[in-house]
Amino acid sequence: MSSMKRWLPHPDVSAVLLIVWLLLNHTVSIGHLLLGAVLGVLIPKFTKRFFPEPVYIKRGAVLIRFAATVAWDILVASIAVARLTLDPRSRPAPGFARVSVSLADDFALTALAGTVSLTPGTVSARLSPDRKHLLIHVLDLDDESALIQDIKQRYEAPIKEIFQC
């Protein structure tokens, strides 16, 4: 293992950490540059075990379109949940649903689970150990197969395309 690899197992993560640190502190003074650099080296080093294999975005255009879809869905989802919350007559019928997933990459799976949690009435609850099924909790479940179809088409397909996995 080269010393470069030992000290900077994920150079891109380190760079992002440094930039985020500078942005958060709103300065580029020497002190913060140094501190940011130290954090950029230490944090990836100590969290190395949690990092999946590095993945790269292969389809930037799809990512942007996907982000727009998700942002819109978050808005719609929040309004829907807000309505269920405020309407005293609403009797949502919650339930669990299992979605089969076929993403080969840990990072892509994380992205999918996170997206599911942020969008229409669903929270991802458990990933099966073989990484083939995602158990989700649905706030108002009326058509399970339609919902599963929706998740696969709207979120899984673009994520698959973005990371090419």
Place this chain on the structure above:
Amino acid sequence: MFEFISAILILLGASFALIGSIGLVRFPDIYTRLHGPTKVTTLGLGGLLLGSMIYMFLQGEGVAVRELLIIGFLFLTAPVSAHLVAKAALHRRCRSVCGLPDRDADS
């Protein structure tokens, strides 16, 4: 004009945050309760921060990248914590109004 937009965003954001918290109280079990804070409150905070960004910009403080970063962090962390709470609840077989999924079905 922009001050108006900023005010609307802050008001809307605050209402969403409030509704999210009402959801936390009103829904019957831990799984349904997760829905309010993960979605509605996150969006509400996003609105508040956007409003604050516009306001700061009007005050001549420049573009507040900090707020954008906070929004980014919020949207990254909210689903992760919700997932962990749900997973822990399932693991402990917490009561659910809809019947729990089979424990062995996928574990």
